[in-house]
Amino acid sequence: MEEVLFFIAAIGALGGAIGVIAMRNPFYSVLALIVHLFSLAALFLLLTSAFVAAAQVVVYAGAVMVLYVFVVAYVGGGGESAWEPIPGQRFLAPLLGIALFIELAVAVLSSSLLALGEDGPHVQAGFGxxxxxxxxxxxxxxxxxxxxxxxxxxxxxxxxxxxxxxxxxxx
Amino acid sequence: MSIDWFIVLSALLFATGALGILLRRSPMVILLCLELMLNAGNLALVAFSRMVGNGQGQVFAVIVMVIAACEVVVGLGLIVAIFRRRIPLNVDDLRELRG
Structure with missing residues (x-):
């Protein structure tokens, strides 16, 4: 059950993150970020941190995103120019992103933290x-x-x- | 669910945010990608807090949320100021910080 919830929330978080960088219109990017933030709140709940999850929904998905929506509505979602100042930016940037992920994953998985592969210690009911x-x-x-x-x-x-x-x- | 799943997911989200900053040119979308990176850091903090078993990492995550709110407020204020001066909202045109 916990695994199913984790993978649903992880797919939501990752899909929201990809939606933020893939949408042409900034308004849709903001909506994708809201999906991402709700999925992250579910992940925080899986990590038994109820207060951080509630603050995530109330502060981020509530207040900060309303601010974003107002500014997008004020400025207007203009399309981006096709002018590319750096040659090959479209090809170089994904390579750098993948390299960053591989570097972070290697740094985490090769660390000597033995507790990383476990579920974490048992905590009492009031934790978080x-x-x-x-x-x-x-x-x-x-x-x-x-x-x-x-x-x-x-x-x-x-x-x-x-x-x-x-x-x-x-x- | 073991902790390293959460940490690897946080690394993936962080790399996605960094990729967005490298690819996009609208300052607003770059601010959104900064939010993605800060949230990935928050996920790692909360996961490590669960791994250690005390709540101090969660306090750290709450403080990071406050910092993110400050950054959003100032960044959106800058975007509104740039828009009012009729300067195009494109980070390539904004590289010289002159009015």
Whole structure:
């Protein structure tokens, strides 16, 4: 049962990822990324991390993707130009991608981590639920938590400054 | 399900994202491919957290999600600013960072 769920979610994640890079229209790319994110949330649930899966669906597939859809609708899904500045980019790029995957796979499978081939240790019922993650975030990792909140504030202010309409002083 | 399946899937997703960054020219699709790579990293973090058996890797994954949200906000702000100045949204035309 677990294997079936894993392969369904893995096919969804991989298909979504390929859809993101294969679609000509950016709007369809965003929709493919939403499929990818939901499949990843299912994979997180298989790894018994309920809070990360919920945050994935709520934050990513909910909030961030809405932002993407708004910007795609504002900018408009223009087609890409056929001009190729680097000769043979269409052939070289897949070779480099495959080489990167082979390199990563070799690095993982030849590592000396013995626990990699096992199911992982047995964990008790509360593993990865919001209470456990919240306790870790607010006790052990309080400083990274606060730093990330300041970073979010800075990013929001920066986005307002970047996207605000200041045409008159530029002209 | 053993952990190495998840790690190999994460490597595959990361390579797919990198391939998209190499192939595509629209800045918006490149941002989407960056999301793919960050999510592949998140999958590896959560899988290693399950392998070790404590929740610290999951906290790391949540922080990575926050960083990804910041990157999206600033990147989309840049795209809107570029669009307002009537500059074509193509990374080959944007290689000189001048207004």
């Amino acid at each position: 639920d919001p209470a456990a993650i919240g306790r870790l975030l607010l006790e052990k990792f309080l400083l990274p938590f606060e730093a990330s909140s300041i970073l979010l504030l800075l990013a929001a202010v920066g986005a307002i400054v970047l996207a605000s309409n200041r045409r008159q002083e530029n002209a």
